[in-house]
Amino acid sequence: MIQISLNINxxxxxxxxSPDLTLLDLLRELGFHSVKKGCGEGDCGACGVIMDGIYCxxxxxxxxxxxxxxxxxxxxxxxxxxxxPLQQAFVDEGAVQCGYCIPSMLLAADxxxxxxxxxxxxxxxEALDGNLCRCTGYVKQIAAVKKAAKMMREEENDAE
Amino acid sequence: xxxxxxxxxxxNVRKVDGLALATGGSLFVNDLLDEDYLFGAIxxxxxxxxxxxxxxxxxxxxxxxxxxxxxxxxxxxxxxxTAGQGYPExxxxxAVMFDNKVRYVGDRVAAVAASNEEIARKALSLIKVQxxxxxxxxxxxxxxxxxxxxxxxxxxxxxxxxxxxxxxRNMPAKVExxxxxxxxxxxQADVIVEDVFETHYGHHCPIEPHxxxxxxxxxxxxxxxxxxxxxxxxxxxxxxxxxxxxxxxRVIKPRIGGGFGGKQEIxxxxxxxxLTLRTGMPVLLNYNREEEFVSSRTRHPSxxxxxxxxxxxxxxxxxxxxxLLNTGAYGSHALTVGSNAGSKVLPMYPCENIDFKMxxxxxxxxxxxxxxxxxxxxAVYGLEVLIDEAARRIGMDPVEFRKKNHIKSxxxxxxxxxxxxGTEGVEMTIGxxxxxxxxxxGAEAIGWGHKxxxxxxxxxxxxxxxxxxxxxxxxxxxMGSATLKxxxxxxxxxxxxxxxxxxxxxxxLSQIAAEEIGVSIDMxxxxxxxxxxTPFDVGAYASSTTYLSGMAVKKTAALIRHQILETASxxxxxxxxxxxxxxxxxxxxxxxxxxxxxxxxxxxxENQHQIIASAxxxxxxxPPPFAAHFVEVEVDEDTxxxxxxxxxxAVDCGTAIHxxxxxxxxxxxxxxxxxxxxxxxxFFNEKGRMLNPNFGHYxxxxxxxxxxxxxxxxxxxxxTGPYGAKSVSEISINGALPAIANAIQDAVGVRxxxxxxxxxxxxxxxxxxx
Ligand code: FES
Ligand code: FES
Numbered sequence: 001m002i003q004i005s006l007n008i009n010x011x012x013x014x015x016x017x018s019p020d021l022t023l024l025d026l027l028r029e030l031g032f033h034s035v036k037k038g039c040g041e042g043d044c045g046a047c048g049v050i051m052d053g054i055y056c057x058x059x060x061x062x063x064x065x066x067x068x069x070x071x072x073x074x075x076x077x078x079x080x081x082x083x084x085p086l087q088q089a090f091v092d093e094g095a096v097q098c099g100y101c102i103p104s105m106l107l108a109a110d111x112x113x114x115x116x117x118x119x120x121x122x123x124x125x126e127a128l129d130g131n132l133c134r135c136t137g138y139v140k141q142i143a144a145v146k147k148a149a150k151m152m153r154e155e156e157n158d159a160e
Numbered sequence: 161x162x163x164x165x166x167x168x169x170x171x172n173v174r175k176v177d178g179l180a181l182a183t184g185g186s187l188f189v190n191d192l193l194d195e196d197y198l199f200g201a202i203x204x205x206x207x208x209x210x211x212x213x214x215x216x217x218x219x220x221x222x223x224x225x226x227x228x229x230x231x232x233x234x235x236x237x238x239x240x241x242t243a244g245q246g247y248p249e250x251x252x253x254x255a256v257m258f259d260n261k262v263r264y265v266g267d268r269v270a271a272v273a274a275s276n277e278e279i280a281r282k283a284l285s286l287i288k289v290q291x292x293x294x295x296x297x298x299x300x301x302x303x304x305x306x307x308x309x310x311x312x313x314x315x316x317x318x319x320x321x322x323x324x325x326x327x328x329r330n331m332p333a334k335v336e337x338x339x340x341x342x343x344x345x346x347x348q349a350d351v352i353v354e355d356v357f358e359t360h361y362g363h364h365c366p367i368e369p370h371x372x373x374x375x376x377x378x379x380x381x382x383x384x385x386x387x388x389x390x391x392x393x394x395x396x397x398x399x400x401x402x403x404x405x406x407x408x409x410r411v412i413k414p415r416i417g418g419g420f421g422g423k424q425e426i427x428x429x430x431x432x433x434x435l436t437l438r439t440g441m442p443v444l445l446n447y448n449r450e451e452e453f454v455s456s457r458t459r460h461p462s463x464x465x466x467x468x469x470x471x472x473x474x475x476x477x478x479x480x481x482x483x484l485l486n487t488g489a490y491g492s493h494a495l496t497v498g499s500n501a502g503s504k505v506l507p508m509y510p511c512e513n514i515d516f517k518m519x520x521x522x523x524x525x526x527x528x529x530x531x532x533x534x535x536x537x538x539a540v541y542g543l544e545v546l547i548d549e550a551a552r553r554i555g556m557d558p559v560e561f562r563k564k565n566h567i568k569s570x571x572x573x574x575x576x577x578x579x580x581x582g583t584e585g586v587e588m589t590i591g592x593x594x595x596x597x598x599x600x601x602g603a604e605a606i607g608w609g610h611k612x613x614x615x616x617x618x619x620x621x622x623x624x625x626x627x628x629x630x631x632x633x634x635x636x637x638x639m640g641s642a643t644l645k646x647x648x649x650x651x652x653x654x655x656x657x658x659x660x661x662x663x664x665x666x667x668x669l670s671q672i673a674a675e676e677i678g679v680s681i682d683m684x685x686x687x688x689x690x691x692x693x694t695p696f697d698v699g700a701y702a703s704s705t706t707y708l709s710g711m712a713v714k715k716t717a718a719l720i721r722h723q724i725l726e727t728a729s730x731x732x733x734x735x736x737x738x739x740x741x742x743x744x745x746x747x748x749x750x751x752x753x754x755x756x757x758x759x760x761x762x763x764x765x766e767n768q769h770q771i772i773a774s775a776x777x778x779x780x781x782x783p784p785p786f787a788a789h790f791v792e793v794e795v796d797e798d799t800x801x802x803x804x805x806x807x808x809x810a811v812d813c814g815t816a817i818h819x820x821x822x823x824x825x826x827x828x829x830x831x832x833x834x835x836x837x838x839x840x841x842x843f844f845n846e847k848g849r850m851l852n853p854n855f856g857h858y859x860x861x862x863x864x865x866x867x868x869x870x871x872x873x874x875x876x877x878x879x880t881g882p883y884g885a886k887s888v889s890e891i892s893i894n895g896a897l898p899a900i901a902n903a904i905q906d907a908v909g910v911r912x913x914x915x916x917x918x919x920x921x922x923x924x925x926x927x928x929x930x
Contacts, residue, residue, distance in 0.1 A: 033191040034184025036417070038367040039449040043855035046367055074184040083179055091178035094820030097828065098662020099181025100368045100417030106182065128863040132855065134365050134418050135662050137827030138863040139871075140820070 004067035008032065009076035017063040023049070024058040026066070027073060034074040034103035038132070045131035048104030049073050055111045057130070074103035077110065085155070086110060089148035090141065097135035105131040109145045117153055119145065167743070169675045169883045172820040176667045176686060177415065177660075187415035189371045189387050193444060197373070198227055198273040200435050200445035201280035203287055204455055205262035205269055208296035208524035208848030209309065212260045212289060215270065220286040225275035228438040229287070232258040235434060238401050239316045243492040243529065244390035244424045246637055246698050250582030252325055252332050252491040254317040257401055257430055262291075263311050263489035264524050265849045266454035273435040273443050296848055300463070300486040300521035303330040311489065311522040323495060323582050332491030333520040335499050337578040345478025345513030349469025351553045354480075357466060357542030358914035359897070361842035362459035364531055365860050368417020369452040372428040374435070375442035382409045382433055387416040389423045389661050390699030391689045401430040402437060409433075413689035419661035420832070421530035424701045425457050425492065453853035457529025458842070459537065460497050460520075461486045466542035470550045474564050478513040479506065481539060485520040488527040494520035495582040497528065500535030500631075503585060505543055507573035507784075508629050509565050514575065524848050530701060532829065533893040536630055537836075544626040544898030545911065558902070559603050562627050562788075569593040586635045588781045592876035592886065594812030595627060598788035602810035605870045606790035618798045621805075622907025625790045626898035631782035632878075632887035633704035640709035641695040641776035642716040644673060646724065648763050650744055650755030652677070654686045657697025658709035663889055664821040665705045669713045671817055672882050676717030677724070678741030679755060695774055703785070703887030706817060710882035712777035719773035727758050727771065783878045785886045787811040789830075789895030793903040800923030802904060803867075804834060809892050810872040815884035823871045826892045830869060833896035835861035841916050 001016040008030065017026060024047045027035045038044035040059045047058045050072040078084035083091075086106050096102050105128055112119055112127035119127070124145045128138065164170070180187060217229045235257050243251040258268055270287055274280035297303045297311070312327040319325040324334040346352055372386040382404065388394050391411040399406045416423065432445040447456060467480040483501045487494035498518035506514055531537070551561035567573065572589040579585050603609075606623055614621050643655040654673050660666040670684040688694060697709055725736045725746070732739070734748035744755045762771045790808040795801070809826050816822035839859040843851040852858050877884035901912050910925040 028190075031186075032184075033186040033188075036188075036368070037190075038369070038417075039855055041449065041854055041856065043449075044367055074182075077183070079183050080179045080185075083183060087179065087182040090182050091174055094172065094175070094824045096175060096178045096181050097664065097824055098366075098368070098416065098418045099177070100188065100366075100662070102182055103184045122864075125863040125866070130862070132365075132367060132860060132862055134367055134420070134832065134860065135828045136824055137829075137831035137869065138866050139827045139869055140824055142863070 002064055004064060006066045006068065007070045009072055019064060021063040022059050023061040023063050023066050026063040027058060032073045032075055036100055036103065045104055046101055048107050048131065050107050050111060055108050074106050077106060085151040086148040089144040089151065093140045093144035093147055095136060095140040095144040101131055101133040105141060113149055113152060118149055166675055166883065168671045168681050169817050170815060172818060173667065173671060173681045175664055176670055181415065188368060188417060189373050189385050189414055192385055192414060193373060194375065194442050197442035197444050198275060198439060199277045199280045200271060200273050200432055200443045201284055202268055202431065203270040203284045205265060205267040207262060207291055207293050208265050209294040209311065210262050210291040211294060212262065213292050214290045216288040220272065220283040223279060223283050223286060225279040226283045227273045227441065228435060229270060229272045230258060230431065230434055231270035232260045236403055238403065239318065240397060240401050241492060242426050242490065244393040244426055244699065247396060248320045250321055250323065250495050251493055252317060252319045254312050254332065254491050257434065264526055266526060267489060271431045271435060273439055296524035298523050298525055298848055300484050300523055303521040303523045304519065311524060321582065330522040331519060332487055332522055333495035333498055335518045338515040339574045340513035342478045342480055342513045342515040346469040348471065348477045350472045351550055352467065352469045353546045353549045353553065354467035355542065355546065355913050357464045357545065359462045359538045359541060360915050361461050361526065362531065362836045362840050363453050363858065364420040364422035366418030366420060366422060369447040369449060370423065370428050370456055371446035372432040373442065373444050374432045376436060376440060382436065383412065384409065384429055384433060385412045385414060386429055387423055388413055389419045389659050389701055391659060391691055392657060392696055393699060394426055394429050395691045397426045398429050398433050402433050410692040413659055416661050419700065420532045421534065421701065422457055423661065424530040424699065427456055449855065450853040453858065454526060454850050457492060458526050459531040460494065460528030462538040464539050464542045466546055468546045468550050470554060472554050474554060474556050474561055476509050476511045476565055479509065479511050480515045481506065481543065483518040483539060485518065486523050486525065486528065487520045488523055488525045490527045491520065491522065492527055492529045494528060497535040499579050499582060501539035503575055503579035504536035504630055505539040506575045507567055508627060510567050510571055510573055526850065532890045534890065537894045540626065540628060540894050541897040545901050548902045548905065559599060559608055559625060563596060563599055566595050566627055567593065581634050581637055586781065591783055591880065592814055592878040593786055594874040594876040595786040595788065597874045598786060598810035598812055599627065601872050601874065602788040602790045602808045605808040605872065606792055606806060608790065614794055619794045619796050620907040621792065621794050622903040623790065623792050624899045624902025624906055625788060626895050626902065628787040628789065628891050628894045629784040630703055630887060630891040631784055632707035632881065633779050633782055634702045635779050635782050638698045638702060638704050638708050639776055639778050640697040640712040641774060642713045643695050643772065643774040644716050644720045646720065646759045646762065646771040648756065648759040650759050651683045651685055654684050654713065655694040656688050656709060656713060657694050658705050659689045659697065659700040661700050663825065664818060665700065668706060668817040668821060669710060672710050672713045673717045675883065676714050677721050679744045683744060703890045706885050707881045707887050708777055708779055710885060712775055714882045715775035715777060716773050719775055720771060723771045723773060724755065724758050727762050728753060731758065731761055781880060783880060783886050785811065785813045785888055785891050787891050787895065789899045791899040791903050793900060793907060795904055795907045795922065797908060797926065800919035800926065802838060802900065802917050802922060804900065806868045807834065808870045809895065810874055811888065811892060812874045812876050813888035814876050814878035814881050814886035816873050816875065817883065817885050819873060822873055822888045825889045826871045827869060829890065829892035830896065831861050831866060833893040835859065836916065837896040837900050838916055
């Protein structure tokens, strides 16, 4: 067992982990259930998290490697009473079917919008390319990211 | 179309579970575990066909942390089907929990429950199994030929309804039916077109693999929380296989991460339950992605011999369709998928002479099962390709040919009666049919008859189309029911057996209840699929939820509305006939009261009682949704690669209760159909082992693979459905194979008669032509 410290959604955690535990399994054990397992092999993207500002697949990261890092999951974005514009837009546009792929897709979209506040369809497709969804055909999710981007730009303009 | 002034139906209300899902709520089976539970794991067969001579679990049992091991010597042998169908099931009883024989690579051998995953997997590796390896058979035609090894040689395999079953010839199902005289029909034809079309293995690929969690409650009842499309069938079949009474079992379906037919099967629930019954401990059992590909269920591969005769004026004189279905090692859904290959395809073109035959073959390969499209996917491919060919040969535009020949409102088909779910079907005439409009709008959206120049001199462009139909529920077989209960704030609990597998049925069924009662959707609290709490429903399959369960909800809502008005009538002193409910307010004469007033009064005022209603619904018919799909492709003549540039799906699903969800169903089905047609493929080695059981090598479409996509909903009104609705979920998975094949033909002049349309296959076809 190895002791590690990491920050998850703004909260510090000190935990003992075995050397082969993945970050995915650690996060789920700690109750961050938005992080899903769809393959455990880096192929589906359901386990996506943001680590030190970079979107990554947590099934490919060992918990040890997250030592000293900041990890964000979708739980940090918003809640049912106060959803993030992306969460709101995904629901309003019909982009959420079963929802299994959605938390990590939202994080991937969030990283995109933090770098590009007005992405094109192709840029969105590229950003979401690592997140497999079998329910939707991605059409509504692309529309939702565009809508959220617009909402966020407007919010920013209002704030100025 | 009828004019309406609906307030909720037909609008894009917020999906009731949308925000909880988008904010990462603990809603799925894996999120609902107790602190302590055992981890279950299944040992599978390395051989395609073998007898188990001996099984030695002593080393595994000696391992610290191993609680129990199940195998054929210590578990009761109960023949059953894993297909989650209504009782009596049309699928053969050819499975037992563990057998002394294995029939494909991936078949169950033993199961273990241990304190964690690592120990469970270690224990599996310590189980010593001695096999007598038998000759396997992989080709379906060989399997049903004289002298083939018999895959189900056990005495107790049987069917429980009076249908064909010949295990000695590896034939779990066979259906034949004919109308008119096909030979005469072909003799009258000016042009005859025919070919054998092959469809391949495919997997549902829900992003959440199968997962089940079982435990005993303090009363000793078995609680099964499972990712299923069929909670009530799970309860019945687990009771049967584990030999415990139904009353001892509660099945809960939480949110589930996609199903597409793959979760209409009892795959983990029986084993997980038995592990809990043996140990008294909670057990989690799931498939990893590899097991999901290999050991769950697949789309039945098929060979469809298809032949069409037409006259020069475009009249179809005869159709012959002979389907050979490979059902793999078990006959799950074989009879019904095979029958649906006829019944969901042939009625599309009324024709006096039809000859249909379906034979299913056991082979030592992965097992077929229910999969969105259910037989129609397989058979419509060849038929729609030949319809194009026939039109071309008589010099008629394929779109015009389809417009002339497709089934119209008011027409029937003898096929509806001839082919049911394994037995006879029911007679039916088409009520709503928006195919003409679908064809017209779809052709316009794709720019039919117009060819743009290719993007590169080595490429050629082409356009293709296909028309489709499916069904809406199984008449006289499926049943759905619902309960509504009024609370003291005017809200309603809507309890229903209907199973939301991510499709949004909790939302659209709430819309139907809200509309019928006259309240906003916020006042409906849906709860689906808990066998202790909700009334029965067959589950989410056969495109039945909107049409069938929706009607059950509508009836229930009408009943409770009447009860509300009766109580309100006492409260207001006005007759029921003078009252109306509008947005939760009951108006009668000069006074008005709210539903909250009625709820409070009913629970605490005079004549106290619970306002509550239940209703069930069965159907007399299965009205088909219709669709016309159009596609534009670009084929690279140097590499053979096929790029889809634009896909148009125009769909008549009757009234779309929630248009955005109906579009979403269509887009998702098209995406799945496209990747099945172009990239998805099982590769096997010569021993029957799947070589690519992962998303890295089994390619499903990601966002950047999707072409431009246009979805057009064509409203019609189906008088027998709730607010005019029919089904929408399955139909659009069927279009990509034929429409793309027709577009390839248009682009480079070759017919591709087997999926997927991989570059090497296209190149080979072009080489053969030149
Ligand atoms: S679970 Fe990590 S990519 Fe699939
Ligand atoms: S919504 Fe089901 S997998 Fe994406």
